[in-house]
Amino acid sequence: MSKTVPSSMALAPSASPPKEPVCIFGTGDFGRALGHKLLQSGYPVVYGSRSTQGSSLLPSGVEVLSHAEAAQKAAIIIVAIQRQHYPFLTSLAELLRGKILVDISNNLKLNQYPESNAEYLAQLLPGARVVKAFNTVSAWALQSGALDASRQVFVCGDDLEAKRKVMDLVHALGLTPVDQGSLLAAQEIENYPLQLFPMWKFPVFLSLGLTTFFFFYCLTTDVIYRYVQEKRDFSFLLAISIPNRICPILALILLAVVYLPGVLAAILQLYRGTKYRRFPAWLDRWMLCRKQLGLVALAFASVHVLYTLVIPIRSFVQWRISTYTISQALSNKTVPLDTTNAWISDSYLALGILGFFFFVLLGITSLPSVSNSVNWREFRFVQSKLGYLTLILCTAHTMVYGGKWFLSPSSYKWYLPPPYMLALILPCAVLVLKFVLVFPCLDKPLTQIRQGWERNPQYPE
């Protein structure tokens, strides 16, 4: 090709040298899709197949050879065959010596085999340089170009040079390589596409547990208590009133759970006098799923807002107001406006609205594309300052809502405190701890520690 362009060749070394061919073992769905994509990106593609008759499904412009012939043509071989056929490759062991074998396979179940497919391949062919990659990408997505889901390609391997070449290949295909370290990580990478929102597990299970607890708590105090004591059927409260008690409680508790580990970490750092010792594993994991916890809390808050706003449309509420008005009219009296009541009612609504507003703001800034466009100081400002403001507003909202019933005995049905009181424990604890940590006598050493100062430095420079 260079012969046709002498003038350009004379001018400068081309920015992109001709790309080296890539070999693909296997002509299944994924092999075909990847070949198609590689061709588009300018890589020559050679297929290794049992039958060398090109299928009409293969992209045009590729060579189809026997496995042995194909392997000789390229330095990178993508193994798009199933694990159970791997042993066949041992017959090519000599040819594959030194080659980069890219294992793209997935299993059907978590930890299906004792070792990962990639490690199995490396054991079968000790002379080859095995790299795990591409297993998180779907053939359909590659072919249609509609990469709506992840563009991330997790890559791992023991040979650094081989891994880097595969990462370059991934990059050239318009995908984002993510280095996951040595081949030991292959097991985790193979499990990844089988997992469903791994970071969301703890938040979801925590909220399911809490929901169940508060559901039966509210059922007892609101439905069963009234049925036992007053013989009245209030089971319809199950549709809106009780969910609308549970949602704000969970939103508040989960929001406190978001900020609790940060406070605990600060206490631990103060106690240890250094930031260079790892946190316990449970604290690390907890801190890593704070974003998910916050979003689940936001979901509960949103449903709470919707449930609250439909209150005046509910036929039960309309009946209650109407009955009250009629009874007032019949007894021929008008109540003057109670300004204290108006203040309390308006305050807790206003606090709730502002709290929800900042909560939504937090949610928006946690969108990947938004958080990518702010600097660190801004990100910390939003997630920390605005976060605590939200927590304060939501806690105040609940407190003012509780208002004067805190001390009224009628609130304690069967000696059980109303559920919102239980919800206040954790947020108040977090706020008190945070308030204590803000005092200069604690804040100053903490800031020093976070800037790298150590009380008992291990490696004096």
Place this chain on the structure above:
Amino acid sequence: MSKTVPSSMALAPSASPPKEPVCIFGTGDFGRALGHKLLQSGYPVVYGSRSTQGSSLLPSGVEVLSHAEAAQKAAIIIVAIQRQHYPFLTSLAELLRGKILVDISNNLKLNQYPESNAEYLAQLLPGARVVKAFNTVSAWALQSGALDASRQVFVCGDDLEAKRKVMDLVHALGLTPVDQGSLLAAQEIENYPLQLFPMWKFPVFLSLGLTTFFFFYCLTTDVIYRYVQEKRDFSFLLAISIPNRICPILALILLAVVYLPGVLAAILQLYRGTKYRRFPAWLDRWMLCRKQLGLVALAFASVHVLYTLVIPIRSFVQWRISTYTISQALSNKTVPLDTTNAWISDSYLALGILGFFFFVLLGITSLPSVSNSVNWREFRFVQSKLGYLTLILCTAHTMVYGGKWFLSPSSYKWYLPPPYMLALILPCAVLVLKFVLVFPCLDKPLTQIRQGWERNPQYPE
């Protein structure tokens, strides 16, 4: 400068060789902006212009030469002149032989000329390697760096090597090249910036058609019927009540339209016994705009929610409630609470709230930055499982809303069924079909087919 760095030169070939110069024909807005950007990215830039006096608008540090001289300096020439001036380039045909000519032009109208500008250029200069690119980028965006709109640059061309070089150039400018194939695609690429939301056309026209139909339907049953039968003017219902009937109906129908093609595709695959035959074109197109259909449905649902929540503020509603209460008070009676009614009212509100909540969740996960950060299993889980859950909740919401009026003759004004009944037909059909497909006797072969199994394989391996 290399003289001052012997030690580094000894160590390794530089990661980035000096970049080859790029020539730009034409010093208009786009030519200037692109030159500016190329300079910033380290490319030497040469302008080819009729007048070789550099304008003060040109970026500093560029050469301005005659077209012929400039063309000799670079392998890549960006043709930033208008189509009507292309014939002038034939005089340079010999010089341009083998050069990469990048056609960046756009037309003012769709399909303005029989052939695309890029194909026209290739016909005029058969010796040059023409590549279409950059036509979707605005000069203003390039210059200001405020690339708020698309970073995608569609590239097409018959010469693979030339196309790859242009794609490398696009990449180096911080933009995203998207290969669209051979120069035949130029027509489509040139039409692209003239198009306004092409994927949204079908969803928008469909919803406009349905809106018109249901508007006149509701006008008939709610305003005209009452005017004719009761001689009362209810025209004010046009502002809120009637839109609030149309919005939920459209949201529900469009949501069903999102899931209908998936069901049809499954039936077709089952019938054909293979997944390797293309769907009919209409089904393909329908499936490609499901996301847009879903978002339009979400828009209708959101407006429905707002319209519903303002109900208690409407002066008509306040008048109706007040009148009812007064009449009750005057007739000196109080109605006891109807628990069945309370159950129905609360249930349909709760179903609607939950349906809307999951609907919004679906909308959030369709944001590009969110869908990029989930794996395929998660994406499918959200779009399929959560999608059907939303459809079930919304259908149930409408059914419970209809409730006991289904069989009441007073609902059938002029023998017309109330509009929400019409809205239920399609969602129920989709849900029934889906329910049938979930049975193991159909689900098992379908899963096999989707994994590549064929009932009558064409290419036995």
Place this chain on the structure above:
Amino acid sequence: MSKTVPSSMALAPSASPPKEPVCIFGTGDFGRALGHKLLQSGYPVVYGSRSTQGSSLLPSGVEVLSHAEAAQKAAIIIVAIQRQHYPFLTSLAELLRGKILVDISNNLKLNQYPESNAEYLAQLLPGARVVKAFNTVSAWALQSGALDASRQVFVCGDDLEAKRKVMDLVHALGLTPVDQGSLLAAQEIENYPLQLFPMWKFPVFLSLGLTTFFFFYCLTTDVIYRYVQEKRDFSFLLAISIPNRICPILALILLAVVYLPGVLAAILQLYRGTKYRRFPAWLDRWMLCRKQLGLVALAFASVHVLYTLVIPIRSFVQWRISTYTISQALSNKTVPLDTTNAWISDSYLALGILGFFFFVLLGITSLPSVSNSVNWREFRFVQSKLGYLTLILCTAHTMVYGGKWFLSPSSYKWYLPPPYMLALILPCAVLVLKFVLVFPCLDKPLTQIRQGWERNPQYPE
């Protein structure tokens, strides 16, 4: 092509040549984190340190040498030491001649020193090629890989070749280099991480000023006036009613402020007869923060919506409705439905809902990931057409809300017009100006000017 790649050769010509080593001066947090990341990306890393005993905190696989030895090993040296230690580097001046020194430092305060750290470094070592980079990235983010905040790395430097190499390095680490020009920009880049939402300053201060003004205005007309005239305490209006007056006013004014500079720019271009003269600085700055102004306006609109929707739940409102109903019942009269009233009430609610709906749509399209996926024509359509539609709907909403009170003397307490009238001035002015500009006699020359036509061209081609 296969001929050119015999099997031995297939292994050798790597797509990516071995990467040249990078030297890091300093083994602090950032030095360690960056070294870790560089290693992962395939770069050999050499540390220059006072003590050459490798700390256990350093990534494994790196060399730790004296500063002088380390400097000789690499062409790029990352200076991860604090500004006060820079003078020490002068002792290495001879060794650092021609090397690329990457200044990554930040200050603790804005404009802490007369010259930027990078310029200071360049003064100390006139033979070195200083490039500013990486100062906006946090060590913690580099190490954990959790780049939730900005991936943008601002780069500036006087040596183009050196700058490009650093930008390549940034790119190789998976970050996004952004060229900011010569080393003069270092001051600004060093200030950047200390800034908190710089683009949001004007919108936030403007809205704070307006909020304060309207707060005292409403306080006067709603609370003080009634207290003085009627001796009644309406202070509880401070919680919801008064915020709910201020929010829509600010949303409307700020929305008008978004579209005012565009209209002014059009007038200026028409007057000057060219688009090639710069706008005055204040207009430029104003136009650059339109997106932020619009988002602040949207925030106010959202809070207004929430405040409005809780109206029927407020105990004051329930008391007012109940009192009114009782008084009607007691005086034994029923008011017939006022259809005009119903029309007005429903219209302003419907206009508000639609205005808010389009406002939210504008907000969603301003999300980076959404605006990246539309073409320019679509972006302009949304931001201009939909924007004006929103402005028209919101202005109409306010006008219909005002309705019949415009001319009623009782609205003018102490001769002060109701606040919403003040809010209407700016939007109406913008809409009138825009309406005038749409006339063909002005629109045609404006379009020509924007396409590059000049009334008095300076550089005739």
